[in-house]
Amino acid sequence: MTIQRQYSLPNCKLILDGWSSDAAGSGREKMSILTHAELRFSDPQRSLGGGQEFLASVVSSASAYAQEFLSQVRHPEARPETPGSLRIDKGEQPDVHRLTWQPKAEGENGAVPTPEVAIELTTVQLFDLVEAIDQFLSDPDTLPELTAELAPKSRRDRAPDEPLARRAIPATIGMASLALASVAFVTIPAPEVRPPDPDPDPDPTETLDEGSAQTGAIATTIPPDIEMLVASIPPVADAEERDRLAGELRSRLEAGASTEDWERELTYRVWTDSEGTVLGYREISQSARSLAEAPALPQLIDLETETPPERVAQFRVTFTPEEEIDVQPWE
Amino acid sequence: MTTESAPAAPPESPDLPETPYILQTLPDYEISVKGCSPRLCRDLDLLMLGMESIEYAGGEMLLRAVSELELQPVLGGRTRLWRLRCTNPWRRSYMRRSLQLEEAKALILITNHRVRQRTAAIRSLRLAHQQMKAKGIPLEQNPALVAYFRVFRAHFRTRMNRRRAKVANYLQHPESLNALALVQLDRLLFCTGTAGVRRLWSSLFDGEIRN
Numbered sequence: 071m072t073i074q075r076q077y078s079l080p081n082c083k084l085i086l087d088g089w090s091s092d093a094a095g096s097g098r099e100k101m102s103i104l105t106h107a108e109l110r111f112s113d114p115q116r117s118l119g120g121g122q123e124f125l126a127s128v129v130s131s132a133s134a135y136a137q138e139f140l141s142q143v144r145h146p147e148a149r150p151e152t153p154g155s156l157r158i159d160k161g162e163q164p165d166v167h168r169l170t171w172q173p174k175a176e177g178e179n180g181a182v183p184t185p186e187v188a189i190e191l192t193t194v195q196l197f198d199l200v201e202a203i204d205q206f207l208s209d210p211d212t213l214p215e216l217t218a219e220l221a222p223k224s225r226r227d228r229a230p231d232e233p234l235a236r237r238a239i240p241a242t243i244g245m246a247s248l249a250l251a252s253v254a255f256v257t258i259p260a261p262e263v264r265p266p267d268p269d270p271d272p273d274p275t276e277t278l279d280e281g282s283a284q285t286g287a288i289a290t291t292i293p294p295d296i297e298m299l300v301a302s303i304p305p306v307a308d309a310e311e312r313d314r315l316a317g318e319l320r321s322r323l324e325a326g327a328s329t330e331d332w333e334r335e336l337t338y339r340v341w342t343d344s345e346g347t348v349l350g351y352r353e354i355s356q357s358a359r360s361l362a363e364a365p366a367l368p369q370l371i372d373l374e375t376e377t378p379p380e381r382v383a384q385f386r387v388t389f390t391p392e393e394e395i396d397v398q399p400w401e
Numbered sequence: 402m403t404t405e406s407a408p409a410a411p412p413e414s415p416d417l418p419e420t421p422y423i424l425q426t427l428p429d430y431e432i433s434v435k436g437c438s439p440r441l442c443r444d445l446d447l448l449m450l451g452m453e454s455i456e457y458a459g460g461e462m463l464l465r466a467v468s469e470l471e472l473q474p475v476l477g478g479r480t481r482l483w484r485l486r487c488t489n490p491w492r493r494s495y496m497r498r499s500l501q502l503e504e505a506k507a508l509i510l511i512t513n514h515r516v517r518q519r520t521a522a523i524r525s526l527r528l529a530h531q532q533m534k535a536k537g538i539p540l541e542q543n544p545a546l547v548a549y550f551r552v553f554r555a556h557f558r559t560r561m562n563r564r565r566a567k568v569a570n571y572l573q574h575p576e577s578l579n580a581l582a583l584v585q586l587d588r589l590l591f592c593t594g595t596a597g598v599r600r601l602w603s604s605l606f607d608g609e610i611r612n
């Protein structure tokens with residue numbers, strides 16, 4: 071006995087035709103076999119249809135795109151590469167979502183390929199599409215084996231951080247206010263300069279601050295001679311390798327910084343070897359923190375390396391006020 | 402006549418506070434032992450801010466939802482609820498702590514509770530915005546829309562820390578703050594759906610799961 075199920079929303083209707091493989095029983099029949107699925111949009115009137123593969127593609131792409139829309143983290147399942155799949159992508163305008171579908175050619179011998187279907191959906195229409203699908207998925211009597219798992223994307227899948235130009239805006243605001251503050255500070259008398267007091271019995275396990283006391287000046291890098299050390303060492307050339315090291319460094323910084331916070335943006339230039347071990351760093355931003363007070367970095371730095379590294383990588387590490395850490399290869 | 406003694410309490414049942422059953426309707430995702438990320442706390446607070454801006458006395462309605470859903474064991478009362486929302490790093494009274502998974506679930510569930518009561522209003526607002534923009538009609542002609550954006554901007558201004566660069570940017574550019582309000586309206590629209598709260602819950606963790 072044939073069954074038709076409809077899931078109707080104002081802008082979108084999902085119509086499923088199929089039949090039950092069970093013997094007729096009491097209550098609502100279970101549709102376990104699909105013969106045809108149709109997706110009907112009302113404004114403008116457009117219709118797409120197909121079999122099990124088509125329906126599975128609609129469910130998978132629409133579900134993935136909905137998640138992508140909600141979090142702005144990419145869900146590539148919304149745009150599968152396989153032919154005959156339905157794809158949904160962001161449109162040019164904010165409130166536009168592009169649905170495209172290239173139906174698979176039915177015959178093989180010289181069959182005229184069906185033209186690609188492209189539909190532009192507003193956000194409300196997108197919602198109606200997703201809701202029609204979710205109503206179908208929650209219907210226990212219709213194709214119960216077709217499901218859509220909601221699995222959040224991992225850290226690896228997070229989009230790269232904002233381009234530098236946009237991130238520079240808070241830094242320039244910071245710089246402007248620093249300039250204003252500097253003007254105000256001119257009126258305050260300069261503090262008395264006293265020569266530093268070198269420790270007569272240096273502890274064998276040196277702290278970073280003692281290192282700066284011995285040079286008799288405020289170190290601008292840790293260790294003070296890192297730039298001289300790395301000057302003669304070739305850089306990590308491969309861009310992919312640098313990106314991988316950047317990702318690893320970021321993970322380790324996030325783990326190390328988890329108990330800290332920073333009220334304003336902090337930026338550091340960080341040198342690592344090809345394994346990702348931190349060799350040294352300097353502060354680029356102008357904060358009142360000493361180098362030993364940098365977030366996470368002091369715990370990661372390895373000053374005990376005996377042999378000089380074969381290759382060196384450099385990164386721009388930014389700790390943003392939203393507790394985010396951005397790591398980019400140093401340009 | 403035999404005297405029956407009370408059965409001894411089984412040794413494996415300690416005296417734990419009962420976890421409201423409703424929290425089990427949302428899956429647990431793997432997060433750090435410290436709790437949810439600051440980004441998640443922020444996104445959740447902004448979503449709630451959106452819901453507050455939809456209806457009159459929105460904040461009170463959310464508080465009422467705590468008792469309607471019997472979530473006092475997790476969310477407490479007015480003060481505790483406010484403190485939990487202040488895990489948003491953009492807040493002036495930012496609490497340097499994170500939401501625990503249970504707390505985040507409870508917050509999104511009270512929001513969802515209000516969403517269910519105002520489904521028609523949410524859809525109508527979003528549809529009105531889309532249609533007016535498409536036809537070039539100034540939004541000022543729709544009082545409900547004007548109210549939504551105005552209330553959102555006002556709450557944002559009083560609650561958020563203007564010393565944070567991103568907050569300052571929003572306060573200096575009202576159009577960008579309206580755009581942020583529209584993002585929340587979109588998320589609330591999706592929350593009205595059959596799988597709405599589960600979709601939103603999962604989306605909060607996008608890019609947060611450690612692998």
